[in-house]
Amino acid sequence: MNTLAEENYLKSIYHLSVNDGNASTNQIASSLNTKASSVTDMLKKLADKALINYTPYQGVSLTPSGEKIAISIIRKHRLWEYFLVEKLNFKWDQVHDLAEEMEHISSEELIDRLDKFMGYPKHDPHGDPIPDCNGRFNTHELKPVSAVTVNQSGIISGVRDHSSSFLQYLDKKQLTIGCKIMITDIIEYDHSVVVQTGNKEVHISREVANNLLIAL
Amino acid sequence: MNTLAEENYLKSIYHLSVNDGNASTNQIASSLNTKASSVTDMLKKLADKALINYTPYQGVSLTPSGEKIAISIIRKHRLWEYFLVEKLNFKWDQVHDLAEEMEHISSEELIDRLDKFMGYPKHDPHGDPIPDCNGRFNTHELKPVSAVTVNQSGIISGVRDHSSSFLQYLDKKQLTIGCKIMITDIIEYDHSVVVQTGNKEVHISREVANNLLIAL
DNA sequence: TAAAAAATTTAGACTAATCTAAAAAAATAA
DNA sequence: TTATTTTTTTAGATTAGTCTAAATTTTTTA
Structure with missing residues (x-):
């Protein structure tokens, strides 16, 4: 078994190297x-x-065995999040x-x-895919709202920022997982975005648009 | 917050000092x-x-604040055991x-x-009482089978030994929590006990009788 | 009640994980 | 391509929790 610190390093390296397959010392440190x-x-x-x-x-x-451990921790994290929200009625910004x-509870049988x-x-x-017991999961094809063109619509299906302040902001704007939205305007000047959700129009900043993921 | 090691010491001291209110260095060590x-x-x-x-x-x-922490850990332990058995279908000897x-997951709101x-x-x-969120619980009035006289009957309501080998032995003999039993004989020579459970007679050693608790 | 045994504490060392400060390597810019 | 900046590593120290071995205190026993 690995220590808590080792597990956290592996998880961090996994997340940092999702894109380019590599993580730097400073990235991990921060x-x-x-x-x-x-x-x-x-x-x-x-x-x-x-x-x-x-x-x-x-x-x-990560080596294959390092990646296996990292994915197992991510599986645990996401399953416990699901449990907390679906069974214990926590809000998505609290878990x-x-x-x-909880992700460091070791038993695989338990999970x-x-x-x-x-x-x-x-x-x-938060819309992130949960690996199955073999570590397999669909890497979903989501786009940040900031990368979508005017008049396209889609379903909010994920977030890049898991901080409670961001999630609470989305709650307030009624931009939550599963909502159908349409991009109605993109402001050239600051790259902010106007989206239609239900019968309301919501204006979101470039940064928010960057962290909000939709399935087209 | 306290470290994992500190929590384990407090819990150990609590259990050891239930009777005489005091725990020795060697008792804690072992x-x-x-x-x-x-x-x-x-x-x-x-x-x-x-x-x-x-x-x-x-x-x-324990001081009052030490006892409060110990009881909170015991509350967590017992609630998680209940969860594992009742919701995830683990057996009582596996949890x-x-x-x-799991008892070291810190959140009180979660528990x-x-x-x-x-x-x-x-x-x-295992029949142990679960403290409520204020740390209160009934210290149940149970007797080891070894302290009961012939012809008395009662309900199996607790165990003193939580090892899986003991619990598996009880499973095999069908001596589980909730079973009604009657003490039909006590052997003078080795203090072993004959008990009636359902329509069967079971012969148990002094040690087993000592670790099996009933409510009269 | 003095000697022996048992229990407990102290002294000094070790490991895991961290830190600061200094040195070294790599990347960037002039 | 040399100088500067940034990134990374090394060196040495610190803290929590543990250990062994030695010293001390308490308890038991003769």
Whole structure:
């Protein structure tokens, strides 16, 4: 078994390397709120355990076994989030920190039974896909609202920012997972976006549009 | 908040001092599978935090704030055990170690919601009372089978040993929580006990009788 | 009640994970 | 392509929790 710190590093490296397959020391440090020197120490340890590929100064990538562990933690995180929202009636902006703690409960059997208990959900409350017990999941084809052209419509299906302040803002604007929206205007000047949701028009900033994902 | 190690010490001290209100260094060491010298170090730390009353060489007792924390951990442990058995269909002999891990999830709101979700159960799968959100619970009036006289009957309502080997043995003998039994004979020679359960007679050793608790 | 045994504490060391400050390597800019 | 800046690593220290071995206190026993 791995320590809590090791698990958090693997998870962070996984998220950071989703795009380019590589994570830098500084990126990891800032995502874990720690110092670059601490990261270097841990990278050596994870490399010794063959969980990452590490060449000094060159950043890191996960090995297959490191990725397996990372995905298992993400599975746990998302299933617990689903449990908290669907069974214990938490709001979607309240569950991230709780799940950060619960994702380290080690038992795989427990999580598989939890999965079954909830009917094998495919997405967590923020729209992120939940890996199955073999670590497989659909990488959904979502676009940020900022990348959509005028008059296109779609279903809000994910967020890039999981902070409660962002989620609460979306709640207030009634821009939540599952809502159908249409992009009615894009303001050239500041790249802010006007979207139609239900019978209302909502004006959102470029930053919000960037962090709101829709399925076309 | 307290560390995992601190929480485990407080819980251990609570359990050890239920009877005489006091726990010794060696008792704590053996219950936590650690060394007496490690215990001494931790006792100083807990005393500094005013969670225990500690006089060197004299053993320790919990202060009110230490007891509050201990009971909160026990509440979590027992609620998670209930959840695992009632919702995820684990057997009563499979849940102890899982709950040891889950009891350290810190959120009180989470555990209160879990309590509500399950309908405020009063006892865990081993018959132990579950403290309510204020830390109150009935200390049930149970007797070990070894302390009962011939021809008395009662309901199996608790166990003193939570090891899976003991619980599996009870399963095999069909001596589980809720069963009505009658003590039909006590063997003078080795203090073993013959009990009637349903239409069967079961012969149990003194040790088993000692660890099986009934309500008369 | 003095000697032996048991229990407990102290002293000093170790590991995991972190930090600051300094050194080294890589990337960028002049 | 050399100088500067940024990134990363190394060196050395710190904290929590643990350990072994030695010292001390308490308890037991003769």
